[in-house]
Amino acid sequence: MAEAIIRVEGAEFRYEGADEDAVSGVSVEIAAGEFVAVLGRNGSGKSTLAKLLNALILPKAGEVYIDGVAAHEEKNSLAVRKMCGMVFQNPDNQIVATIVEEDCAFGPENIGVPPAEIRERVDSALRAVGMEAFRESAPHMLSGGQKQRVAIAGVLAMRPKIIVFDESTAMLDPSGRREVFDVARQLNRGEGLTVVWITHFMDEALKSDRVLVMDEGRIALEGTPREVFMQTDAIHRMGLDVPQMARLAAELRREGLQLPPDIMTVEEMAVELCRLR
Numbered sequence: 001m002a003e004a005i006i007r008v009e010g011a012e013f014r015y016e017g018a019d020e021d022a023v024s025g026v027s028v029e030i031a032a033g034e035f036v037a038v039l040g041r042n043g044s045g046k047s048t049l050a051k052l053l054n055a056l057i058l059p060k061a062g063e064v065y066i067d068g069v070a071a072h073e074e075k076n077s078l079a080v081r082k083m084c085g086m087v088f089q090n091p092d093n094q095i096v097a098t099i100v101e102e103d104c105a106f107g108p109e110n111i112g113v114p115p116a117e118i119r120e121r122v123d124s125a126l127r128a129v130g131m132e133a134f135r136e137s138a139p140h141m142l143s144g145g146q147k148q149r150v151a152i153a154g155v156l157a158m159r160p161k162i163i164v165f166d167e168s169t170a171m172l173d174p175s176g177r178r179e180v181f182d183v184a185r186q187l188n189r190g191e192g193l194t195v196v197w198i199t200h201f202m203d204e205a206l207k208s209d210r211v212l213v214m215d216e217g218r219i220a221l222e223g224t225p226r227e228v229f230m231q232t233d234a235i236h237r238m239g240l241d242v243p244q245m246a247r248l249a250a251e252l253r254r255e256g257l258q259l260p261p262d263i264m265t266v267e268e269m270a271v272e273l274c275r276l277r
């Protein structure tokens with residue numbers, strides 16, 4: 001595995017007034033350039049883990065390193081936030097300006113980037129998300145997927161090494177979802193950006209390099225999408241579903257069909273069914 005850009009060791013966090021830890025004993029390493037999906041039922045600790053990576057909260061025990069910088073130490077919070085950007089669920093809550101390019105410039109302006117460099121950053125960020133034609137548009141005129149791409153551009157303009165997406169496609173229609181997922185995947189493949197992709201959509205997890213499944217504040221399963229989704233029983237116990245074709249394959253196996261345990265896509269299912277004749 002390449003050098004870990006994210007290293008979490010035994011992280012614990014409890015919200016004020018809560019009587020249970022939201023995250024307990026989480027240890028995980030993510031390599032630079034990886035695209036890692038994080039799954040888990042409501043309340044399993046996904047957003048809490050995201051906030052620990054971004055130094056929005058500090059763990060009460062354990063350590064979090066972002067590119068070698070201790071994110072569990074308050075003095076590093078600003079540096080960590082520059083390296084690790086976040087995109088949230090609701091694009092309307094992330095857009096602050098009334099013109100797209102001004103919105104993208106907001107972050108760099110805030111940290112004192114010189115104007116000429118801001119212009120260059122905004123240009124390349126809007127290009128990277130395919131929104132350069134909308135630079136002078138009003139964000140409220142855009143579709144949900146386009147707004148979310150503007151929000152991503154705003155984060156990119158900060159030149160982060162990592163972006164954590166916390167259910168960034170949850171509020172979008174299917175085409176917006178695909179649009180935003182594809183932009184994130186492309187930033188990962190093309191620019192080497194490390195991506196942590198929190199989602200409830202199994203088809204998105206299937207297209208990731210690696211999947212982490214959280215349950216009750218811990219990482220309960222971890223592996224390639226295939227390795228994880230083959231464990232249908234464990235996944236169901238954790239209140240989650242496996243991809244449609246994995247579910248169908250499991251049912252057909254129960255009916256006695258000789259199908260391999262790692263069918264995930266329609267294409268794979270078609271090939272295996274033809275082989276059975």
Ligand SMILES: Nc1ncnc2c1ncn2[C@@H]1O[C@H](COP(=O)(O)OP(=O)(O)OP(=O)(O)O)[C@@H](O)[C@H]1O
Binds near residue numbers: 015040042044
């Ligand atoms: N601000 C808060 N104050 C108190 N408890 C909180 C707060 N935010 C989350 N929690 C609790 O911490 C636990 C983990 O929550 P978290 O938001 O990390 O889960 P999640 O996996 O992101 O869930 P979801 O899928 O609903 O977004 C839950 O028990 C939740 O109720």
Ligand SMILES: [Mg+2]
Binds near residue numbers: 046047048166
């Ligand atoms: Mg959440």
